[in-house]
Amino acid sequence: MAAMDPAYDPKRVESTWYSRWEKAGVFRPELNPDGEPFAIVIPPPNVTGVLHMGHALDQTIQDLIIRRKRMQGYAALWLPGTDHAGIATQIVVERELAKEGMSREEMGREAFIEQVWLWKAAFGGKITDQIRRMGFSTDWTRERFTMDEGLSTAVRKVFVDLYHEGLIYRGNRIISWCPRDRTAISDVEVEHEDEVGELVYVHYPFKEGGGGIEVATTRAETMLGDTGIAVHPDDPRYSDAIGRIVTVPLVHRQIPIVADEAVDPAFGTGAVKVTPAHDQTDFEIGRRHGLDTVCVIDEAGVINENGGRFAGLDRFDARRAVKEALASDGALIKVEQHVHAVGHCQRCHTVIEPYLSDQWFVKVAPLVGPAIDAVRSGDIRFVPERWDKTYLHWMENLRDWTISRQIWWGHRIPAWYCEACGEVIVAIEDPTRCECGSTDLRQDPDVLDTWFSSGLFPFSTLGWPDDTDDFRRYYPNAVLVTGYDIISFWVARMIQFGLHLTGRKPFSDVVIHGLVRADDGRKMSKSLGNAIDPLEIVDVHGADALRLALIQAAASGQDVPFQVEWVDAARRFGNKLWNVVRFAVANLGEHSVPADGGYPAEPGPESAWILARLHDVFARTDELLEEYRFSEAYAVLYSFAWSEAFDWYLELSKTLLKADSEETRATLGVVVRDLLKLFHPVIPYVTEELWSYLVGEGLIAAATWPHPPECEEPAHFEVFRELVVGFRRFRAEHGLSPRAPLQATLVDPDGVASPWWFPQFQALASVVPAVGAAPAGDVFSRVVGGSAQVFISLEGLVDVDAERTRIDKEIADVSSVLDRSRGKLAKPDFLDKAPVEVVAKERAKVVEFEALLEKLAAQRSDLG
């Protein structure tokens, strides 16, 4: 094998491993055929989309989970898939066609859909390539697409079954309509924003003359479709008006005044105009009072022929025109500024129009109860827990789900209408004739909401509704990882569908993470120009660096402002690891470390120290990972690796190795190897490359998760560490060279002997252990640990003032801490009520600090 490069080059390292992993079948759960199943469903990205930072974070977390589980021996399945993303994809393709001067209307439905499939074939691979580039270990042999045959079959079966159960129905309702996309959308696809509008007060005269009634409206244009006026039944101002007839200005329609509880007497004039065709509340009022429905706005948001002279005007132009016409007619009383929430299309931001139309709905009431219970009972667990509230609140206030979309790209609704008798046929197989004998059948032109098929993803991808091996084995999935922004879109629907259709929960744990934000704290978006392309980061710093940076930054479901500096730091960590292994290989030899085990049986103090730390840090890290506290886990591990294993043990090992110790070689090897394993789930490429040098047996991706044995930490090692710091500090503060020889005497009442490696490691001329006695003569002393003290011979080189200043400061610091501790211990309540271990800890602290202070005071007085 070639010698290792002197520096880590992510580009080179990341170029080959992915295909080797795939070829070796590492990503297939069959790698661990006897393992317990553990499955994750990927939130399927849009098939024609590109990877953004949100995906990068989401999928890095999933990869971390699945790679660790795989190493732990589970039959770990991470099933990849893509979503056909109905409206989004259709819009993209339409836009492309428009560049060539074509429109879908001209092409016709079939030709257009063919175009979309071509588009998907051409660009659908982009996002999956990007997933590979990031190193995500999905099982590509099981890849699915929401419009593939199996998933389409599942969709169709679900629709038909729910229809026959009465959970899917067709109805003529007011729904949210996007006049730009010309389709119905569901409630969750509407974004409300406060906007400043106008509250227009209009006078509606009584038919028989003698005054009239005033109403206030923010949507003056809808008065063209007014069919009633409503007031609250208990409103004394209008008790005489109820039942009377007024004339709608401009259109001169005669409409009744009705009484309805839905009216808020405190708003406006307490009288509201009722436009059943263009407002949800009005629709219901109209229905209760048998009012007519006059539609005046068409599917494009334009006033139709019922709008008289306003026909042909866009709804916003009409609003102005109606207001002006009212003014010139003398029907306009006044106009006030008014802030109110306006719904916008989530996709194109067009103002939503409440629109009366025939649509298909999912009746949610029967689905809600189980979906609430599953979370309330803890059967499905949100992490962090607080997202329970968001989920439950949404679930508890759910209205029927509009699932039909007036677009072409998607799962066509399996409903046919008999042109002869009007019968509706809903069937899995395309029907050819109606019961009435007619063959004149017309399929419903609409397609289903994209989220309908995504809602089935956790089980449809495993082969359901067939009772497949995969479905039996991997369902329910173990965990779902996603951002909080799609809890209502997706998570809630999977839970409802999963429980109802399979009788079981779709997954046990729902890990919610934050959104990646730009460094200005705003949402990353192309239109704001603050989006960072993860692939560009990968090109410069490597996928590993991006992954590690995201994991470190993404704490506990909090949003993460993305900063390139983090990636840079993460890449430097890769370089560090690289050089650590280079050092290990140079000293231990290539392929010298076993893939497992190899821990020294009876380690001496130096090995015991690092092995004890390794065990403790491993245990803590593993615990945190199990609790999905990723950033904390890797903070612990990162700090141990760099500050203790590398900066300390590895430095020390240089001295130890000079004694040619087999034990040190073994220890160094296993510590580095286990760190590679522990970091592998986050930075798979560089660890795999380094494994090939250090271990060379198999792949780290298929290696076993480490389990360093427990090891008792040697009693005095921390004292030695403090001593070393003390020596370094002494030199630094006195302007001595870091390697200037020092003459030192260690005095420790516990009789600790200074370790043999001190003189070489810290260039001490000699360290003389002594018990209980300070050497006489011209020395400075340092306090270390609680009891040990080291005396360093002056050699006449020392800056006495600097030492005085330092000691004075330390005395002040120690005194203040000591005062606080003494204060605590002086309180009887503390002694009575605090746990014994806390009191003991406080006492020990006082003893330690008193000794420290005493020694510091002595040192200070020695200095004069």
Next chain:
RNA sequence: GGGCGCUUAGCUCAGUUGGCAAGAGCGCUUCCCUUACAAGGAAGAAGUCGGGGGUUCGAGUCCCUCAGCGCCCACCA
């Protein structure tokens, strides 16, 4: 109108049953090119944990309140 989150070092953020002499990365100061790494090492400076009140032996951590920022939900026209 409800609900949630945030306010900790110059910057971006950790800190989960209350026991912290408050941490990290970046930045900053001083020293060191020691043959794994200068993409590095060593030693440092730096915070009355948004304000006020409370509970408690003890509060960055719990409660109340005020202020600021952000997000989500909501059919008052």
